[in-house]
Amino acid sequence: AQSVSQHNHHVILSEAASLELGCNYSYGGTVNLFWYVQYPGQHLQLLLKYFSGDPLVKGIKGFEAEFIKSKFSFNLRKPSVQWSDTAEYFCAVIGTSGTYKYIFGTGTRLKVLA
Amino acid sequence: GAGVSQSPSNKVTEKGKDVELRCDPISGHTALYWYRQSLGQGLEFLIYFQGNSAPDKSGLPSDRFSAERTGGSVSTLTIQRTQQEDSAVYLCASSLPGGINQPQHFGDGTRLSIL
Numbered sequence: 276a277q278s279v280s281q282h283n284h285h286v287i288l289s290e291a292a293s294l295e296l297g298c299n300y301s302y303g304g305t306v307n308l309f310w311y312v313q314y315p316g317q318h319l320q321l322l323l324k325y326f327s328g329d330p331l332v333k334g335i336k337g338f339e340a341e342f343i344k345s346k347f348s349f350n351l352r353k354p355s356v357q358w359s360d361t362a363e364y365f366c367a368v369i370g371t372s373g374t375y376k377y378i379f380g381t382g383t384r385l386k387v388l389a
Numbered sequence: 390g391a392g393v394s395q396s397p398s399n400k401v402t403e404k405g406k407d408v409e410l411r412c413d414p415i416s417g418h419t420a421l422y423w424y425r426q427s428l429g430q431g432l433e434f435l436i437y438f439q440g441n442s443a444p445d446k447s448g449l450p451s452d453r454f455s456a457e458r459t460g461g462s463v464s465t466l467t468i469q470r471t472q473q474e475d476s477a478v479y480l481c482a483s484s485l486p487g488g489i490n491q492p493q494h495f496g497d498g499t500r501l502s503i504l
Contacts, residue, residue, distance in 0.1 A: 279431070307489055318392070319480070319495040326490065365431065369489050375445045377422070377493075379432035 277302050279366050281380035288356050289388050296351040296383050298340075298366030308349040309367040309377075310340055319365070325349065326371075336360070358389045391415065393496035395481050401502045404473060410466040410499045414483030421464050422484075422493060423456060427477040435479075438464060468501075476503045 280299045288294060300306065310322040323334025330342040340351045349366060366380040394413040402408055414421050423435040434448040438458045449455070453471075458464040468475055478500050482493035 281431075309492075311495075318497050319482075321492040324492065367432075371489070375420075375422075375437040375439075375489065376434045376447060377432075377489075378434070379424075381429065381431040 277368075277378050279368055279378050279380035281364075281366055281383050283383045284381070285384045285386070287386045287388065290358055291355045292387075294351070294353040294356045294360070294385070296364055296366075296385070298349045298351065298380060300347050300349065300366075300368045300378070302347075302368055302370060302378070305371045306368045307371055308340075308342060309369075310334065310338070310349075310351050311365045311367060311379075312362050313365070313382075314359075314362045322351075322364070356385075356387050358387050361385060361387045393481055393483050393494050395479075395496035395499050397499060398497065399500045399502075401504065402471060403504050404471060406471055407467065407469045408471055408501065410468075410479050410501070412464045412466070412481030412483075412496060414462065414464070414481070415494055416462075417485065418483035418494070419461060419486045420484040420488075420491065421458060422482045423464070423466050424480040424482065425450075425477045426480060426498070432480060435466070471501075471503045473503045476501055 278301045308325040311319045312322045313319045325342045333339045363382045365382045369377045396411045421438040424432040437445040440461045453469045456466045478498040480498045482495045484491040
């Protein structure tokens with residue numbers, strides 16, 4: 276079955292700590308991968324995406340993610356978090372052809388303490 | 390510019406009633422998606438529109454759910470004979486032509502509560 280797993284449901288960090296949020300997927304075939312973020316009181320917005328090429332992709336606000344095909348993973352990282360990174364983060368996957376059905380994870384709530 | 394607009398932002402209704410949720414996409418966005426987010430769950434794909442047609446409606450959970458899109462713009466998601474398990478946030482997203490390579494732009498959602 277097609278699925279996305281985000282094992283960390285809640286993460287609490289102090290400012291300047293490093294962040295890594297896990298995302299593993301189960302999907303037959305080649306995929307495109309995304310991270311979306313929802314800041315408090317705002318709508319979901321795209322943080323970064325992977326389609327092909329360099330498996331290390333960089334997004335907005337200093338975030339990056341690495342696609343490891345052998346591990347079916349697309350973990351999100353940031354070397355030093357800020358209070359303003361407090362948000363909910365969603366990983367998503369979609370096949371590269373013949374589908375419009377995005378599969379989202381259940382999200383990870385990140386709280387950064389000032 | 391204007392983003393994706395959804396109305397109402399909140400809807401409370403009694404079990405068994407019909408509800409209509411509206412999505413007004415960004416101008417020029419031919420692709421439109423509906424999702425449902427239940428408490429503690431991720432976004433669940435419901436339906437995808439390209440223009441006025443829906444090539445993928447595989448996510449609609451039952452025949453009580455239907456959606457239409459007219460004029461390649463506004464879309465309405467209708468839930469008939471609502472049940473308590475329909476309580477969720479319903480999100481709409483739109484994107485430019487170009488398929489899955491285009492990022493989705495999300496609305497703020499409609500929070501539906503079935504009493």
